[in-house]
Structure formats: structure tokens, C-alpha cells
Amino acid sequence: MSDALARLLSLLSLLQTPRLWPGSELAQRLGVSGRTVRRDIDRLRELGYPVHAEQGGLGGYRLMAGTAMPPLLLEDDEAVAVAIGLCTAATQAVAGADEAAVRALRKLLQVLPPRLRRRVETLTSSTVTHPFALAVDPVNPDALIVTAAAIANHERLRFRYRDEDRHVEPRALVTAGRRWYLLAFDLDRDDWRTFRLDRVTRLAATGARAVTREVPGGDVAAFVASRTMQMAPTFPADVVIHAPAAHLVDRFGGSPPGTLTDRPDGTCRWLAPPDTGEWHARRLASIGLPFEVSGPAELTAHLSSIAALFQAATAESGAGQGRDR
Template identity: 80%
Template sequence: MSNPHGRLLSLLSLLQTPRLWPGSELAQRLGVSGRTVRRDIDRLRELGYPVYAEQGGLGGYRLTAGAAMPPLLLEDDEAVAVAIGLRAAATQAVTGAEEAAVRAMGKLLQVLPARLRRRVDTLTSSTVAHPFSVAIEPVSPEALVVVAAAVANHERLRFSYRDEGRHVEPQALVTSGRRWYLLAFDLDRDDWRTFRMDQITMLVATGARAAAREVPGRDVAAFLADQTMQMAPTFPADVVIRAPAAHVINRLGMPPPGTLTDNPDGTCRWLASPDTLEWHTLRLASIGLPFQISSPTELVAHVRATAALFGTATAEPDPTTKRPPRAGRRGRPPSPPPG
């Protein structure tokens, strides 16, 4: 590779893979001599990239964390935001996405300064995953880090929520799909509350020590799920699916919400845990298999209404339907035919 600028970028790309690179392998990859590799390594160091060299027959080069972010990469807040996004992507059920996210996360953490890595680790350790998915609203990464630090340090927070002041002892950040929630004990109301992070403003860590508390049931995700479920009526469901349980279980998620038992005729019976009608309908649609609802009647009615709505949305227009006559000039109706 004769172009020195392109070769330098290629070298940097190789070094960002977290491993020890022998000089001979780098030279072979780049098509240059070992002396040129050593010269390019020195140029990267001059630009601020912390390249560590290990001597000996088993030695080589690798990129390490420095005192600051290397030039031309990411600002501090951008690095934290990318780390948050990569962590979320690594947990999504999209084929190949989680592996790519983990590789990218490895490259980022390899050069992330210790002070920024602590911020990411604080956020990660203070966050609990929750299974429900909803639309995302923008949340400041700085706000997430402030809350996560307060959770880790057992520190009280003050903020405005829907134009009302709140004084809380934070317990955990909870991700619900792509939305962020703060679970905290509200000191003014003497009770547990959940707050959407995108609706929190004027966030301040007070420095006051928060009391040691336990969430009811000692399960943060389950507690938030219970609060979510209380907002809408829920029903258990009894459904016969026309396929063996082994073909259905992975389509419902692991573990499945409820129990699956095989029937002698090759079908299976799904006794679904209580949930909203919307979620039951979504799960049944996602399995892609024929089914028959035994109960509740509310679910039968909801599925019928949803099917009718989708049928109307995809129906072909009736070709026999007459279109209204077009208006004549200046908006007047056309003149009737003579005779």
C-alpha cells in the first residue's frame, strides 16, 4: 500500500481489533516492510494513539487506553452515548446484530479512558432490562449518567417531572424496550414511583445520602412490570395452537409467558399468563401458526376487531364503485349532455 495516509488508516483499523498484532503480520497485511510498520506506529503515537509494543518472539503491537480519547474519534459524551447504544444493540434479538455490537463495543472500550469507562460501567451496573417494547423518546446521555451515578452512590436526586418538583431516592434505571425509566422512592409521597427519563428536567444530584431500601418483591423488573400491567386490564388466555409445543416455544420467547403442553392430535395448548389484550394479540400474530382461542371472550372479540381492521386496510378497491363527476371550469359542475 503506497499511499501513506491510506496505509495509516488501515493500520489503525487493524489495531482497533482487540488483540496483539505481530509486526510481521501487520507488514504482510499492509504489503510493506517491518521497518515501514515501525515508522507508521511512531506516526500514530505522534497523533495521540496509545500503541503498546511488546518485545520478544511472541511480542507485537496493540492499541491501549490512554489519558484521553485519541484524536479524530469521539468526544466524551459521544463515546458514552455510543457505548449505551452498543450495549442496547447487543441485547436485541436481531441475527448478527448482537455479535457486531459486541465487536464494536470491544474496540471502543479498548481505547476508552478510565474516567469514561467508569461512567459506562456505572450506567451498565445500575440498569435492569425489562421485556416490554415501546417507542423511543430522546434522553440525554448526561442525564442517564447522572442518575446512574446517583443509584451507584446511593445519593438523592431533585428534578422536575411534568412541571412538578420531585425529591427522590433512586433505586435503578430500567430499560423498557427502547425507553428509559427511573425507579425511585418518592420522599414527598412516601411511596415508590417510576419516572420516564425523557420527561425529567432540571435534574440535580443533591449529595445527600439515600436510605437503604428494598423494592417490593426485591425484583426491580418484576415491580415495574406489575406497575405497567396495572395501567390496563389483563387476562389469562387459553389457546390451542396447531403445532407441537417444540415448534412454538421459541416463537413465544424464552421462557414462554405461561405453559405449553402437547395434545395427542399434534397440537399444543398454551395457557398464557395474564397480559393485556394487545400483547396477547401481538404474540399470537408473531408465531405465524394457526390457532384457536378458547378464552377469554374479550380476547376473541379483540382479535376479530384487529383482523377486520387489517382486512379493511389491505382490501382492493371495488372497481364497480362510481367516482364522483369532476367539476367543470372554475369549480362549476359540467353541463348536462344535449337533448
């Protein structure tokens, strides 16, 4: 990389920090003259970066949002996807990832055209996150944008869901892993309903004003979690883990739900609160330690069915390798 190109990239990196940069400070940071800074600013402008100059003793340079994305960055839909991804990453419990995501998001929003920035802000301001489930069902981005806009604008929605037409007043989007839920007041059923957004089709805003309603209990995420949990049977779990309780806490990165009790033989007893069989299985698999299920029978049956699937898969793989030999 030439010195001139490296300096131009360094200048662009400085300008992406949202503030007014005096020319003298830029020159000092880059180790060049003020004339060189002015020439490099002109080169950035030629490349499409909207660098605004303010004159006077308190003047300087500032990178502004333009009418289009600057060259060599992202397409509009890619920029929105990255911004939404950064908003999600900023809420994750990964050391350093949240702060880095916030910094990156601030730089990206600074140069996004206003029409794209509004789309990002509309979606993120209408979304609540809770760690209920991990899912991989794809959701149409346009459905997210239309729904989020309707929530922000207090506008009613019509759509098709499970072969039925629905007319609702949307309240919030709730994420659970990669699955999206719409919490809305169903006007035909006169009650709150939760809809999986990947199953929604023919979605359209009606233009009619939606009434502002308070969610029962006041907590959107908790309400959606309780409604979703009602769709699958739940039960507690009584499990003996072949390791001390401290090891289990280390594997989870904190105390797991329920209670842990050390036993004289070096194992521990985990009494987990009611949850779905899928969630119990995921938690037990994630710790990577031997265990025995003391109850209930529903959990034993669920784990047995999962074990049979894995055993069949590995048996078929082994048979295939034998045929290859």
C-alpha cells in the same frame, strides 16, 4: 486502496486488540520490516492515534486512550451512544451478535477518553434489562446520564412528573424495549415508585446523600415489571392454534409461556398466563398461524378493536388507490 494505506489500516486493527504488541510480531503479521512498522506507527501518531511505545526486550506498542477521539471516528455523543448500544446488543439473544458486540465494545472503550468512558460505565452499571414491552418513546440522553450518575453516587434527585414535583432516592434504571423506567424511593410518599423517564422533566441531582435501601423481593427487574403490569388490566388467554405444538415452539424459538397441548385434529391448545391484551396480541401476531380465541372475553374484545383499526386502514388505502385509477 494503496498497499501502504491497507497496511496502515491492518496495523491499526491489530493495535485495537488490547495488548502489548512487540515490533517483531507486528512486522511478521504485516509482512514488512521493523523499520516499516516504526514508520507506520509514526504515521498513526500524526493522524492522532495515541500509540505508546515501551522500550526494552519485553517492550512493544500499545494503543492508548487519548485526550480526544482519534480522527475519522466518532463525535463524543456518538461514541457514547454506540458504546451504550453495544452494551445492549451484548445482552440480546441473537446468535453471534453478543460476542461480536463485546469485541467491538472492548475496542471502542480502549480508545475512549476517560471522561467518556466514565459516562458509559456509569450508565451501564446502573441499568437492569428485562423484556417487558416494546416502546418508541424518546428519552433525553442527558436525563439518562444525570439519573445514572445519581444512582452511582447514591445521590437524591428532584424532577417534575405528571405536573407534580418529586423528591426521590433513585435505585435503578430499567429498560423495557426502548422504554426507560426509573425505580426510586419517593421521599414524600414514603414508598417505592416507578417513573417513565420520557415523562420526567426538570431533572436535577440535589447533592444530598441517598439512603441505601433494599428493593422489596430483592429483584429490581421483577419489581418494576410487577408495578408496570399493575397499570394495565391483565388476564390469561385460552387459544387454539391451527398447527401442532412443535410448530409453535419453532416460531417462538422455544417454549412460549404457559402450557401447550396437542389435540387429535392437528391443532394445539395454548393456555397463556395472565398478561396485558397488548402482549397477548403481539404474541399471537408474531407466530403467523391461524388461531381461534376460546377466552376470555377481554381478549376477544381487544383483538376485535385491533382488527377494526387494520381493516379501516386497508379500506382507506384501497379507496385511495381506486381514486388514483
